[in-house]
Amino acid sequence: xxxxxxxxxxxxxLSLLVLFSVYLMLRGHNAPGGGFIGGLTATAALTLxxxxxxxxxxxxxxxxDPLSVAGLGLVLALVSGLPGMLGGDAFLTSRWALLAxxxxxxxxxxxxxxxxxxxxxxxxxxxxxxxxxMAEERGE
Amino acid sequence: MNTLMALLIGIxxxxxxxxxxxxxxxxxxxxxxxxxxxxxxxxFTMATLRxxxxxxxxxSETALAAPYADPVPQALILTAIVIGFAVSAFxxxxxxxxxxxxxxxDLDQLHTTDS
Amino acid sequence: MNLLLVAPILVPLLxxxxxxxxxxxxxxxxxxxxxxxxxxxxSALALFAEVDGRxxxxxxxxxxxxxxxxxxxxxxxxxxMVVLGGIVGLMxxxxxxxxxxxxxxxxxxxxxxQILLMGVCGAFLTGDLFNLYVWFEVLLMASFVLTALGGExxxxxxxxxxxxxxxxSSAIFLAALGLLYGLTHSLNxxxxxxRLARLNYPALENLLAVLFFIAFxxxxxxxxxxxxxxxxxxxxxxxxxxxxxxxxxKVGVYALIRVFTLxxxxxxxxxxxxxxxxxxxxxxxxxxxxxxxxxxxRILSFHIVxxxxxxxxxxxxxxxxxxxxxVFYLAHHIIVKTNLFLVSGAVARATGSFELKKxxxxxxxxxxxxxxxxxxxxxxxxxxxxxxxxGKYILVKAGLExxxxxxxxxxxxxxVFTMISMMKIWSEAFWKPHPLGLTxxxxxxxxxxxxxxxxxxxxxxxxxxPVMQLAExxxxxxxxxxxxxxAVLEARR
Numbered sequence: 001x002x003x004x005x006x007x008x009x010x011x012x013x014l015s016l017l018v019l020f021s022v023y024l025m026l027r028g029h030n031a032p033g034g035g036f037i038g039g040l041t042a043t044a045a046l047t048l049x050x051x052x053x054x055x056x057x058x059x060x061x062x063x064x065d066p067l068s069v070a071g072l073g074l075v076l077a078l079v080s081g082l083p084g085m086l087g088g089d090a091f092l093t094s095r096w097a098l099l100a101x102x103x104x105x106x107x108x109x110x111x112x113x114x115x116x117x118x119x120x121x122x123x124x125x126x127x128x129x130x131x132x133x134m135a136e137e138r139g140e
Numbered sequence: 141m142n143t144l145m146a147l148l149i150g151i152x153x154x155x156x157x158x159x160x161x162x163x164x165x166x167x168x169x170x171x172x173x174x175x176x177x178x179x180x181x182x183x184f185t186m187a188t189l190r191x192x193x194x195x196x197x198x199x200s201e202t203a204l205a206a207p208y209a210d211p212v213p214q215a216l217i218l219t220a221i222v223i224g225f226a227v228s229a230f231x232x233x234x235x236x237x238x239x240x241x242x243x244x245x246d247l248d249q250l251h252t253t254d255s
Numbered sequence: 256m257n258l259l260l261v262a263p264i265l266v267p268l269l270x271x272x273x274x275x276x277x278x279x280x281x282x283x284x285x286x287x288x289x290x291x292x293x294x295x296x297x298s299a300l301a302l303f304a305e306v307d308g309r310x311x312x313x314x315x316x317x318x319x320x321x322x323x324x325x326x327x328x329x330x331x332x333x334x335x336m337v338v339l340g341g342i343v344g345l346m347x348x349x350x351x352x353x354x355x356x357x358x359x360x361x362x363x364x365x366x367x368x369q370i371l372l373m374g375v376c377g378a379f380l381t382g383d384l385f386n387l388y389v390w391f392e393v394l395l396m397a398s399f400v401l402t403a404l405g406g407e408x409x410x411x412x413x414x415x416x417x418x419x420x421x422x423x424s425s426a427i428f429l430a431a432l433g434l435l436y437g438l439t440h441s442l443n444x445x446x447x448x449x450r451l452a453r454l455n456y457p458a459l460e461n462l463l464a465v466l467f468f469i470a471f472x473x474x475x476x477x478x479x480x481x482x483x484x485x486x487x488x489x490x491x492x493x494x495x496x497x498x499x500x501x502x503x504x505k506v507g508v509y510a511l512i513r514v515f516t517l518x519x520x521x522x523x524x525x526x527x528x529x530x531x532x533x534x535x536x537x538x539x540x541x542x543x544x545x546x547x548x549x550x551x552x553r554i555l556s557f558h559i560v561x562x563x564x565x566x567x568x569x570x571x572x573x574x575x576x577x578x579x580x581x582v583f584y585l586a587h588h589i590i591v592k593t594n595l596f597l598v599s600g601a602v603a604r605a606t607g608s609f610e611l612k613k614x615x616x617x618x619x620x621x622x623x624x625x626x627x628x629x630x631x632x633x634x635x636x637x638x639x640x641x642x643x644x645x646g647k648y649i650l651v652k653a654g655l656e657x658x659x660x661x662x663x664x665x666x667x668x669x670x671v672f673t674m675i676s677m678m679k680i681w682s683e684a685f686w687k688p689h690p691l692g693l694t695x696x697x698x699x700x701x702x703x704x705x706x707x708x709x710x711x712x713x714x715x716x717x718x719x720x721p722v723m724q725l726a727e728x729x730x731x732x733x734x735x736x737x738x739x740x741x742a743v744l745e746a747r748r
Contacts, residue, residue, distance in 0.1 A: 067363075071275025078269055081261075084317070091261040092317040125275075130229075160423065165415070172422045179429035186437030213436060216385055220429055223392045227425075230396065231418060234403055238411045250412040253486050 003052070010052035017045035025120050026113075035116035039123025046124070047131050055132050066132060070125025077118025080111045145185040152178035163247050165235045172231065176224040180217045187213035259305050260314040260327045260380060262298035263337050267291060267344075267373035274366035281360045285352060288365040292348040295372060296341030299334075306334040307725075310732070311742040313382070321743050322443035326382035328743050331729035332582060336379040336509055339589045342711070343501040344372045346704040350597055351494040353700035354604070359404050359492065367404070368498065371397035378506050382743050384435065384442045384518075387510060388428055391474070395421050398503060401495045402487065413487030420483035424473035431466035438463070445743035448518050448736060464519045464526050471514065475507030477567060478536040481560045485544065488559070489552035489609070493600030496552060500559055501593030505585060508566050512581065515570060516733040517740075530571035535665045538564030542672040551599045551609045551684065554676050555592070558635065561669055562588050568650050568662060577653035578730035583723060584646040587634070587715055591643065594631040594708035598624070601705060602684050605695035611680065616689035624702065625685045630709040632681065634716065636674040642715035645723070 021041035028034030050058040062069060084093030096110040152174050159171025187210040195211045197204055239245060270291025277283040306312050306329050316325040329337070348368065355364055374394025381387050399421075403414040436442055438459055439450040451460065469480070476484040484504070488496045515526070541561025548554045566588070569581025599609060601624060606614035618625040634641035647670055654663040689695065715722050732738060 065278045067275045067278045071272040071278070071366075074268065074272035074275070078265060078272065081265075085257055088257075090257045090314045090316055090318050091265075094317065156426075160419070168415075168419060172419065172426070175423065175426040176429065179426050179433060182430050183433035183436065186433045210440075213433070216432070216436070216442075219385075219389065223389070226396065227392070227399075227422060230399055231422070234399070234411075234414060234418060237403065237406055238415055241406060241408045241411050247415075250415060253409050253412045253416075253490055 006052045010049055014045050014049050017048070018042055021045065021120075025116055028116055029110075029112060035119030036123055038116075039120040040127065042120070042124050043127035043131070046128055047135075050132060050135055055135050058128070058132060062128065066125045066129035068125070070122045070129065073118045073121025073123075073125060075118070076121065077115050080114035080118060083111055141189050142185065145181065145189065149178050149181050149185065152181065165238065165245050165247060168247065169228065169231045169235055173224070173228050176220070176227075180220050180224070183213045183217050183220070257314045259298070259302045260312050260329060261316075263295060263302060263341070263376040263380065264327075264373055266295045266298050267369040267376065270294070271366040271369035271373065274363075274369065281357060284360065284365040288348045288368060289345070289352065291369055292341070292345040292372070295376070296338070296345050299337040299341035299376075302329060303334040303338050306331055311739065313742050321382070322441050322446035325386060326443055326445075326743055327380050328382035328445075328739070329380055330732050330739055331725065332509070332512065332733060333379045335582070335586065335725065335729060336505070337376050339505075339586060340372060340375045340379065340502055342708075343498060343589060343593050344368070346593060346597070346708055347494050347498045347501075350497070350600070350701060350704045353698075354494050354600055355492060356405075362404055364401070364404065367397045367401050370394075371401065371498065371502075375502050375506055379509060382444055384432055384444055384447065384514075388425070388432060391428070391506070391510075392425065394503070394506065395425065398499060401498075402491055404495075405492065407490075409490040413490035416483045417487040420473055420480075424470050427466055427473075428470035431463055431470060434459070434466070435463055443743070444513070444517050445736075445740040448520070448740055449744075451518065452520075460519065461525070464515075465529075467514050467519075468511070468526060468529070471507045471510045472533070473507075474504065475511060475563055475567075476504050476560050477533050477563055478540050478560075481537070481541070481563075484560060485553060485556040488556040489550060493552075493596060493603070497593045497596035497600070500555070500596045501589045504559060504563055505589055508563060508585065511567070512570055512578075512733065516573075516578075517736045520736065527571050527573065530567055531659065531662060534564045534567035534571055535662055536564075537561065537567060538669040539665055542669045542676070545676045546672060549611050549683075551602060551611060551614075551680060552596065554680065555595050555599060558673060558676065559592060561673065562592065562635070564669070565647070565650055565666065568654065568666065572653055572657050572659070573734075574653055574657060575727065575730050575734055576649060576656065578733055579723070579726040580646060580649035580653050582726040582729050583649060586722065586726070587642040587646045587712075590708055590711050590715070591631040591634050594705060594712065595628075595635065597701070597705050597708070598628045598631065601698040601701045602628075604698050604701065606684065606689060607693070611683035613690060614684045615687045616693070617695050618685040619688070620695040621697070624698065624705075627702070627705050627709050628685065629681070630712050632677040634712050636677050637670040638674075640716050640719075642712050642719075645716065645719045649723070 021038040024033040024041055025035050025038030046058050081092040083095045085091055094111050096108055099107040099109050101107065156171045156174030156178055159167045159174060162168065190207065190209050193208045195204060195208045242250060270287055274284045274287050277287065302312065312329045314327045315321060371394050374390050374397060377390035377393065378387055381390055399418050402417050403411060432442065435447065438454065438456065439447050441447050441450055473480045488499060538561050541557050541564060545554045545557035548557060566581050566584050569577040602614060602617060603609045605617060605621065608614050634643040637643040637647040647666065651663050651666055654666065
């Protein structure tokens, strides 16, 4: 596709959509959202970029092969289950750390967040692998 | 409501089975999707359908009051739907490849590996 | 102990993830596959040692107690199956080093094998019926892609049958789960078992039992639901079909054993008669199908079906001896059948064809490989003192004790026909000279896993006493589900 309007807007939209996808992922613990939906949003953003420019650009942007991104996500999700086991509890038992910011806000950082981030990466990786491959096949 | 759902599930199963038994590959895939939808709705209905009783605990209470919509089956079908989606996507790509390699959509033509 | 239970699932998952990270480098993936499978076998053995000592191992993921959380539970049967899965995984990983083409390797052969192994181990270890469904889907997805990977015409034809029948089976399984949940409001196997015992809805329970029997029966390939198996197993690469032949139908058999010893115990009467009839027909039809075939892997595929019949016998009789026979037979069969498929690949590599008419001359050229074929082949047919003889002996003895004469006659006749099939392969591929006068090529690395598995067959055959004791103890556990139920519902950690 070769449209100036689409290209210009996509440049702005990409960063906004990725930011929004991270927001969705972060709020997922207590509110609607989470790694899966966040990952889908990010995939949609990347796919839009692939439509506006081309697939090779997106592949370069990801740096890793899409499936390697998914592999990284799997490793992270797997690692997130381990801290619970150090205390003798079962796999995936959550562990929390309280992070107090200077202005008094407290942030609960926990292993579920790491798990969600893993899911986020897996969804991006697999989604991009599927969509980019199909887009390349059509382009041939 | 239950009767209506039972009828709907029955119709989905019947049409799914009918489609699976057709000779065309595309219809086969549609049939498989219908069968999994029927199973999902069956799980959904099994949890006794009720309206306006979401399984949420009020701020003032500590436990869930007795009649409420069971959230477990909904979680189950959410999982089953995602799996079903992945499987359908794979099946669609697969019949595309089968069509490319064999040049036919007719299942009766695919008998060279039968014994 | 928590770690021991999750390790057989985490190790293959981690291996698969690392393989994905090394997506571009086939060489790295290859060695990751072997190392990961070896680590899986090691973790499986550690779990087995633990379960062997304590009787049961239970873990609730995230410390959410049963019946609410995700339960992992291993009794002796589960732990034994995980060990067998590890063995098959390692052998196939080594075998694939010398037999899988690079095209398939570049499109994810190694991570897929690991994901398949993860699904198989998950299915053996889960204590929850819905999770069993999820693990089934995990291993099915991996197996679907492995079946279709490569995209040759025969492969695609086989794949569409394989995928369709397995999806129908999953849909039936899911429907059965829905009905079961509606009846008991639980899906944790231990909890469901207790709740079903308190309920009194014989008609619904019968319906559910039959639905589960059909769903798992399709996966286990029992008569009359087996047609997908001989139509697809011979179309894939040898390493893949050996992996499938060793593990996938056996997951179905394992699920049947688990459900009909734990969940539906004495409530369902007629299902045992049904199983007896099905077992007889499965044995007979499978072996008769093999007689008509002249392609090595098709013969072996039909024999998988026929051997599944033997395993159903023990489940149908449900006496301690018969169940022990089934467990013994499972262990023996997984090793022997995987090995025979690996041998078929070596034969095809050496002589150029899976077709018996087009191969030959192997005994003269490679007596070592011929011997390595004879060990699993004679064991499959049930020649003493190899492992298959003991498995059949136990089942026949259990059948006679229960007064099932017809069953015993069928089982013995089937083993004669199995012998005929094996001798057909022997005389065509090994004994007669090659029809084109070729000298079979050496197969190199492929001999390694074949020899290792033949050694295991011999070990089970000559060291039958400890294996039999193990089988008897796991049968004892299966027949006293109270221990399992208590362990799952009361386990704190």
